[in-house]
Amino acid sequence: MTVTEPKTHSEGVYASLRAELLGGAFEPGSKLRLAGIGSRYGVSLSVVREAMTRLAGEGLVQALPQRGFCVAPLSVEDLLDLTRARVLIETAVLRESIGQGGLDWESAVIAAHHTLQRTPYTTSEGHLGGDWSVAHHAFHKALLTGAKSPRLESIATELRDCSLLYQHWSIDIAHDLDRDVAAEHRTIAELAVARDADGAVKALTDHLERTTAALLAYAKSNTESGRGIGISA
Amino acid sequence: MTVTEPKTHSEGVYASLRAELLGGAFEPGSKLRLAGIGSRYGVSLSVVREAMTRLAGEGLVQALPQRGFCVAPLSVEDLLDLTRARVLIETAVLRESIGQGGLDWESAVIAAHHTLQRTPYTTSEGHLGGDWSVAHHAFHKALLTGAKSPRLESIATELRDCSLLYQHWSIDIAHDLDRDVAAEHRTIAELAVARDADGAVKALTDHLERTTAALLAYAKSNTESGRGIGISA
DNA sequence: AAGTTAAATAAAATCGAAATTTTCTTGCTT
DNA sequence: AAGCAAGAAAATTTCGATTTTATTTAACTT
Numbered sequence A, B: 001m002t003v004t005e006p007k008t009h010s011e012g013v014y015a016s017l018r019a020e021l022l023g024g025a026f027e028p029g030s031k032l033r034l035a036g037i038g039s040r041y042g043v044s045l046s047v048v049r050e051a052m053t054r055l056a057g058e059g060l061v062q063a064l065p066q067r068g069f070c071v072a073p074l075s076v077e078d079l080l081d082l083t084r085a086r087v088l089i090e091t092a093v094l095r096e097s098i099g100q101g102g103l104d105w106e107s108a109v110i111a112a113h114h115t116l117q118r119t120p121y122t123t124s125e126g127h128l129g130g131d132w133s134v135a136h137h138a139f140h141k142a143l144l145t146g147a148k149s150p151r152l153e154s155i156a157t158e159l160r161d162c163s164l165l166y167q168h169w170s171i172d173i174a175h176d177l178d179r180d181v182a183a184e185h186r187t188i189a190e191l192a193v194a195r196d197a198d199g200a201v202k203a204l205t206d207h208l209e210r211t212t213a214a215l216l217a218y219a220k221s222n223t224e225s226g227r228g229i230g231i232s233a
Numbered sequence C: 001a002a003g004t005t006a007a008a009t010a011a012a013a014t015c016g017a018a019a020t021t022t023t024c025t026t027g028c029t030t
Numbered sequence D: 001a002a003g004c005a006a007g008a009a010a011a012t013t014t015c016g017a018t019t020t021t022a023t024t025t026a027a028c029t030t
Helices: A009-022 A034-041 A045-058 A076-100 A103-118 A130-147 A150-170 A181-193 A197-224 B009-022 B034-041 B045-058 B076-100 B103-118 B130-147 B150-170 B181-193 B197-224
Strands: A061-063 A069-071 B061-063 B069-071
Touching: A009 A034, A009 A045, A009 A150, A034 A045, A045 A061, A045 A069, A045 A150, A045 B045, A076 A130, A076 A150, A076 A181, A076 A197, A076 B076, A076 B150, A103 A130, A103 A181, A130 A150, A130 A181, A150 A197, A150 B076, A150 B150, A181 A197, B009 B034, B009 B045, B009 B150, B034 B045, B045 B061, B045 B069, B045 B150, B076 B130, B076 B150, B076 B181, B076 B197, B103 B130, B103 B181, B130 B150, B130 B181, B150 B197, B181 B197
Parallel strands: none
Antiparallel strands: A061 A069, B061 B069
């Protein structure tokens, strides 16, 4: 698997910065100084600016006119809205997938699920593994490819990327949650392939809402104990 | 009604360019030369570039690495995908609105519909009036505000803006279509306020699909007669 | 001491030019 | 004449510096 060479400098910085953001390298809401990032990547302000503008369009960073850019600020309110939007859109697209997806889609879902199943959730150090995140993302993406709608897929992907920012709230407690995430994925995959639209939609909804609930529970405990980071409201 | 002063130069060019694009000032797929636009607005390339990057994020223009930007190319395939996405998302959000919208939402829908009803569809010269477009946009937006979901609203708005690019395919035949657009709007508004979710969703779906069908019919006739403009495939 | 104003500092936004890359043109070969 | 190659022109991308705006610091007043 070779990484495609970025055609332009700006493209490269955009991709790197995006990966850093989604990897939780920056604190939510924190200021992103153009000069610092520019010198870190060895490029001029213009290219950092363009990358930032693109990221702002995706909602990963926020543009503050005349005051630069900051990492998208997280809030309970936004997480709830985001989850609602994801449930609405992803379930609708999943229905389309189940209705229109062909054998290629079924195979892709099964393959993606198999990969996810076999990828360790945590690294040897107990942290959330990057490989698992990639496999998880690929699995959810595969579920929606049956709809054969580039627009819907990209919207769903964009929303999921936004919610990735929230995953880093609870990176430490992720593995002692009182639920079986692997089983949830298996259920979704099985019902989808079995063309049980209502069942699959229900399972996907539960999956998304449970994840959000776990995040909120963690955010609450953190806020109460005064260790809350970057959570407004 | 005062237009808010743009905080930054780039912001202003972005807004102006956006309005031109949605107003059909440029031919779909045509090249947008940065230097030309820059001198026209009296700004340097940097600010045009930033505006373009933002517009590319919205899908109104397309970024071609190392080759600049062009107006989003239109195609039958994309129009069908776009319509499908709009139906899926707008109907889902409309359901939420009907389910959760309060009296303020009802009032906003009725007000927006009233404005739309009283705004002439064509100007004295027989062209599609800008006022009507604004009122039309506001009406569809009002339908979705009851859901109280900033994310869903902005996604729906973005998609509708994209489809505005297609409206200029048929600007001339717009008024001799064999359908009553005003009646369609009235039906949607009435069913929505009456909290008839299934009925309103059906009416909205019909409205969107009829508009697309009319555009496709026009595009087909244009292509056959060799007068097609910027329609690939 | 708290609040306000004014200077100094830092950062962002913009510019004009240099460096690349693409595109067009011209001349050459088959 | 058609196809190809080399050079010229044009356009995009990037840079470094200037200008403008926001933020911080310091001094001053109430």
